[in-house]
Amino acid sequence: MQHQHKPRVIIVGAGFAGIFAARELAGGPCDVLIIDRNNAHTFLPLLYQVATAAVESEHIAAPVRGIIRALGRRAANLDFLMAEVKNVDFDARLFLAQGQDGDILSLPYDYLLLAPGSVTNTFGVPGADQYAFSLKNLEEAVRLRNHILRSFEAAAWTRDPSTRLNHLCFIVVGGGPTGVELAGAMAELMTGALRRDFPRLGLSRPCVTLLEAGDGLLPGFPDSLRAYAQKKLQRMGVEVRLKAQVSRVFPKGVELKDGTVFHAATTVWTAGVKGEPVAARLGLPQAPNGQVLALPTLQSRDYPEVFLAGDICRAEYQGRPLPMFGPPAIQEGRHAAANILRLIRRQDPQPFRYFDKGMMATIGKRAAVAKLGPLHLKGLPAWLLWLAVHLTYLIGFRNRLFVLANWAVDYFLSERVVRLITRQNPQE
């Protein structure tokens, strides 16, 4: 590839993969344009804390231009554009970006890194898209928080006991890390801050049901940790139902395949993710879950200058697809960027190798599970590790400080500080 100009790299998506790729390319022999429909990087692992009023939405978001600035002078080759993906002409190497007003900008590229992430997968379960809440971006987290708080206000309002109970009940579908973390945080919210906010409701125990289709929570974790998580959640008052396959979601509850019905004003679907639908629109070859098939080098199958990273990327490692969460996205982003630099320097791209740092999930105060290679941690040590890791990867010194302050308040006072119902529009 001959470059008459400085090679142009376009990164689509300012999630883990996109941001870590951009950092790798800062100061490199290329001009980098990061494109995202939002002006900020969102730290998705803490979305459940926004939904349960524990941290401010602003504190888990870092404006992309601020991230670039924080890299200093060497980031002079990075720029940002707030836009949607309209289309890509892979043959002409033109990226068509759609701006806020609908205008289209045609941007030539030499290398393209696609890292648009993933969306909730409800697997066609009737009613799930309409009636279940999702927790994949900041707006969804704020919407869920508003709904939880509104439901409690509605419970305080109604004089009918069964309606009241319905308003106070909460269902989480999916026993993976997000489902476990959300169920635990919700139970603590109900028996902590909301119990004190609503003394007349006489909340003595939470009404939280966690439904998992498999035969245990936290698939992929060691059995001892899975058992611990389940016992701990149950002790916190969460009703855990295993082998519970949801067949239908309706406005005030869910129905299982075996006919059991659970009533609740709030159902959250955390039982699946799939690749961002943009991949399908671009016509790239896909796996059944919407991920785009990538070569071991993270290049797309048909275009060597197009790379994939993060949840959208079907990268197999040791014959198995990698899970769709943070650590693989970070490593893939870095690796794709390194391979782009290799191509610019006329070197061969290298295959991606995943370094499995482990996995962790928090359950509640002083309770988490963590697997680090052969090491299995639970309880307080796992919880402290969880705190440290999440503060480390949260971008922005101030965000870390404020989130830590909120966690301290939550820890010492069982207080959830962001109990604010925001209106999406004043007419609402």
Next chain:
Amino acid sequence: MQHQHKPRVIIVGAGFAGIFAARELAGGPCDVLIIDRNNAHTFLPLLYQVATAAVESEHIAAPVRGIIRALGRRAANLDFLMAEVKNVDFDARLFLAQGQDGDILSLPYDYLLLAPGSVTNTFGVPGADQYAFSLKNLEEAVRLRNHILRSFEAAAWTRDPSTRLNHLCFIVVGGGPTGVELAGAMAELMTGALRRDFPRLGLSRPCVTLLEAGDGLLPGFPDSLRAYAQKKLQRMGVEVRLKAQVSRVFPKGVELKDGTVFHAATTVWTAGVKGEPVAARLGLPQAPNGQVLALPTLQSRDYPEVFLAGDICRAEYQGRPLPMFGPPAIQEGRHAAANILRLIRRQDPQPFRYFDKGMMATIGKRAAVAKLGPLHLKGLPAWLLWLAVHLTYLIGFRNRLFVLANWAVDYFLSERVVRLITRQNPQE
């Protein structure tokens, strides 16, 4: 008035007047129900800081149930209901509250305190309601912040110089405290954080125009302070136009009566307020500006058990109506509550006396004006006083701490930390 039961007091509105009235009634011989359509009290004097990305919206809002809880055991007679005012049957002393689902609850009261506040008054200027932003509640502040940040992103996107300039320009209509504070904060935002966020835009000076219909900024302040505020704003790069009467607002600018046209993507209307329209619906006698006429005791003219406080209340003091801002609202709320307690104890209600603590407005870093009786302060002393007073009246220890932290960051680093564009709905 004979009470067979504990007298019931309903307070409509959780603004300054409503909250300070409720605090006064805490522990009193009555049951108090605070009703608001939002679940939180908003500290309106800092809305312009939310709009200019200086503080988080959550940090100037305090959930009403949290305010009640913070009062401790003596607040056991206070409760909250999130609802709209549907109607009031003044003769039967029934308050009709409308809940989230549209249900109506009929609540009997012995005393009613109406403190619903005010809304923006555009005086029928064509286009002002449609095209100008308003800054009277949290949602409007967040919407304005989003629009400002989006306009800068749009400026980075466009390749047409005149479109770009339009995106970067900002008009404030109204030279009262809100207009002055917003214009100053906007100028600092443009030459501080946004200049660094958008190095390619080459922002050297702000494009902020402040339009005031009268012959000087800050009507009601001493002349020396008014002159200082104007000079200071001009030195910060704000174009101040006096005797500028807006005749029309259009999507990308405003036109004055003399035919002058100013172009800007953002116009904010701070030139007037009027009483919440709910007063008109209830059929209470009104002043032309939508305020409800009150007796010197703050009782309504027709119903001795109905009180008025805050911006909705046309209370005259020494023959002149009081300005519609914080200090009168706080004092009226307290006084109305004290009079309710007097009526419960079969004592005569007392006329309201306003204690004029003064007025202040901030302009920018180390620059504010303050009038305290005969004392006229400007510059650094006024600014420090402004900080202290606003932190004092901001409700919630944590809110104070976080806002102070943000101010410190702003002061030392000229950094605006909340540069996040939130989406009102994901489809947007």
